Amino acid sequence: MTINLAWAIYFYIRNESGIFAQFTEPGFLIPMLVIFFYWLVLFVFFGMYRTWFALSRFDEIFTLVKTTFWGTFILFFAIFIDDTGTTGEGSGNRFLIFIYWGLMVSLTITGRLLLRSVQRKLLVKGIGRKKAVIVGYNERAQEIHDQINSHPALGIDVIAYVAIKEENLGKEYNGVKVIGRVNEIEDIIDRLGIKEVILSVSRQHDDLLIEIISRCENKEVMLKIIPDLYEILSGQARTMQLYGFPLIDINPQLMTEWERAAKRIIDVVVSFIMLILASPIILATAIAIKLDSKGPVIYKQERSGLNGKVFKVYKFRSMYQDAEKRTGPIWSTKDDPRITRVGKFIRRVRIDELPQIWNVFKGEMSLVGPRPERPFFVEQLAKEIPYYKRRLRVRPGITGWAQVKHKYDENIEDVKTKLQFDLFYIENMSLKTDIKILFRTVFVVLFGKGHYD
Numbered sequence: 001m002t003i004n005l006a007w008a009i010y011f012y013i014r015n016e017s018g019i020f021a022q023f024t025e026p027g028f029l030i031p032m033l034v035i036f037f038y039w040l041v042l043f044v045f046f047g048m049y050r051t052w053f054a055l056s057r058f059d060e061i062f063t064l065v066k067t068t069f070w071g072t073f074i075l076f077f078a079i080f081i082d083d084t085g086t087t088g089e090g091s092g093n094r095f096l097i098f099i100y101w102g103l104m105v106s107l108t109i110t111g112r113l114l115l116r117s118v119q120r121k122l123l124v125k126g127i128g129r130k131k132a133v134i135v136g137y138n139e140r141a142q143e144i145h146d147q148i149n150s151h152p153a154l155g156i157d158v159i160a161y162v163a164i165k166e167e168n169l170g171k172e173y174n175g176v177k178v179i180g181r182v183n184e185i186e187d188i189i190d191r192l193g194i195k196e197v198i199l200s201v202s203r204q205h206d207d208l209l210i211e212i213i214s215r216c217e218n219k220e221v222m223l224k225i226i227p228d229l230y231e232i233l234s235g236q237a238r239t240m241q242l243y244g245f246p247l248i249d250i251n252p253q254l255m256t257e258w259e260r261a262a263k264r265i266i267d268v269v270v271s272f273i274m275l276i277l278a279s280p281i282i283l284a285t286a287i288a289i290k291l292d293s294k295g296p297v298i299y300k301q302e303r304s305g306l307n308g309k310v311f312k313v314y315k316f317r318s319m320y321q322d323a324e325k326r327t328g329p330i331w332s333t334k335d336d337p338r339i340t341r342v343g344k345f346i347r348r349v350r351i352d353e354l355p356q357i358w359n360v361f362k363g364e365m366s367l368v369g370p371r372p373e374r375p376f377f378v379e380q381l382a383k384e385i386p387y388y389k390r391r392l393r394v395r396p397g398i399t400g401w402a403q404v405k406h407k408y409d410e411n412i413e414d415v416k417t418k419l420q421f422d423l424f425y426i427e428n429m430s431l432k433t434d435i436k437i438l439f440r441t442v443f444v445v446l447f448g449k450g451h452y453d
Contacts, residue, residue, distance in 0.1 A: 002111035003039050006103040007032045014096055039104075042071045044262075045432050057116065061109055068108065072101035123155035130222075131193055133160045135185065135212055136200030137168040137178050140226050144198060144247075145174055156196055162188060164201065164208065182212055189219050198247070199225045210387065213250065217390065223250035255429050262431060267367050271360040278354055285316055285342075285351055292342040295321030298355055303372035306395045310375055311364040314355035318343030350444075356398045368434040369397025370422040381415060391422050394429065401425040401433075404440040 011028055013019065043049060046067040076097045122128055132148075134141045141161070148156050161178040162185055163169050171178045180188050188194065197216055201209045209225075216223055225248040255263065286297045299317040302310050319338040339347065346352040359365040365372065370391040373381070381388045402421035425433065 002107040003036055003104070004032060006100065006107045007035055009103055009107075010096075010100045013099065038075075039071060042067060044259075045435075047430065047432065049258075057113070060112065060116075064108055064112065065105055068101060068104045072097060072104065075100075120153040124152050129155045129157055130195035132156045132158050132196035132198055133162055133185075133188060133192070133194050134158055134198045134200055135162045135182065136164050137161050137171060137173070138200055138202075141198075141200035142173050144200065144226055145176070149174065158198075159192060159194075160188065182208065182215070185212065185215050186219065189216070189221055195221055197221050197223050199223065201225070213387070217393075224248065225250065250427065259431060263366065263434065264363070266431075266434075267360050267363075270367060271357045274357050275361065278357070281351065282354055285346060285354070288342050289317055289340075289346075293320055293340045302375060303396065304375050304378045304392060305364055305372055306392065308378075308389070308392045311359070311372075313365070313372055314358055316346055316352045316355060318347050318352045353398050360398060364395075366395040366397045368400060368425075368437050369394050370400050370425065371403060372396035385416060385419060387423060388419060390426060391419070394426055399437060399441040401437055404437060404444050 011032075046063060048064065048067060119128075134145060145158050148154060148158055158174075158176055160180075161168075161171075161173070161176060163171075163178045163181055166181070168178050169181070185197075189197070197212075199209065199212060201212070213223065289297050295317055297317060299315045299319075300312045301315070303313045305311045318340060320340060343352070356365055360367055373391075378389070378392075400422065401424060402418035405421050425437075
């Protein structure tokens with residue numbers, strides 16, 4: 001509303017007020033729609049549609065001013081090029097764009113502040129509040145409890161504690177009781193309708209922390225960890241500020257509904273275009289593989305996809321036929337003797353992944369996401385790495401943060417390293433991150449980095 005209102009007021013000042021000379025008869029509706037979608041894309045890229053209501057007003061306003069400034073800066077040069085090439089309009093009128101920027105800034109800030117004010121009032125009145133439990137009964141947990149109680153606009157009600165130590169069962173703080181142990185947390189979440197789980201677990205209980213996160217994995221809850229002072233000071237924890245107190249956010253809602261829809265639309269459109277543009281390369285690669293060694297051109301293999309659903313991934317065959325018939329499922333190595341001559345080349349430039357564009361088009365994969373692994377390895381790795389199955393919460397991708405930062409998996413240590421990159425991606429999923437990874441992938445392919453270098 002405020003974006004379109006800013007355009008309408010600017011249009012009136014520029015074209016209807018009679019203050020400024022007109023060289024052409026401008027349109028109103030079509031330019032307004034174009035400008036609206038321009039700002040929509042820009043606001044998405046700068047993170048203006050993430051959850052801001054519990055965060056700093058200053059941070060939101062500062063980000064909004066920065067976003068509109070750069071957006072207006074781009075528009076200024078677009079208008080400059082258009083005026084120079086078509087209308088020959090004087091430079092003075094081009095600076096009217098800064099009037100538009102002033103309108104954009106003032107109206108969008110006003111709109112957001114009004115919206116946040118309404119949200120806060122609704123939360124204070126009890127509308128839209130979330131029930132929370134605190135895992136751990138200690139001094140840090142009680143401090144956070146006090147902070148939450150003193151800020152009702154946060155919209156969180158702590159209704160229970162979950163004990164780490166048996167001795168704390170039945171104790172009470174601020175009228176809230178310790179009602180169960182960590183091994184009961186799934187039942188507590190379901191029984192009480194919990195939406196927020198706040199973890200107050202010391203650094204000496206890393207295994208317990210992993211267990212709690214794993215138990216909450218399939219629950220529709222937000223996880224927040226109270227960091228140690230050491231972690232904050234050493235920079236080991238990237239914290240968010242909720243009304244002044246720090247929490248590490250482990251966000252199970254990886255993307256909002258509209259972001260997921262936009263990501264899927266981008267996957268369909270880009271994969272369709274890529275299938276058309278890459279068809280000569282696909283044909284040439286198919287012929288080279290057929291001439292180089294016996295066997296099918298396309299290699300099909302079962303992989304674990306979104307939520308563990310098994311699907312068949314398509315790749316250009318880069319190994320000799322029946323390469324794993326004797327060895328069983330094993331990881332490839334740098335000088336793997338199973339790889340053909342053509343296979344070495346297509347792997348290095350990642351042409352072997354091209355058929356997966358079809359998997360993307362069908363919805364089994366995405367352009368960006370953790371690489372899909374075979375069910376055999378998923379089960380084996382999940383036993384050794386507790387966090388591993390968290391990768392299955394998102395649609396697997398042709399490329400990902402791990403692929404542009406690390407080499408092929410050759411052993412369990414490589415898997416653990418790449419898992420860290422995958423988890424970083426999952427916790428920071430956004431359209432902006434996807435675009436960044438796609439550009440990094442182009443660099444990797446062009447310069448041959450990312451596999452063994």
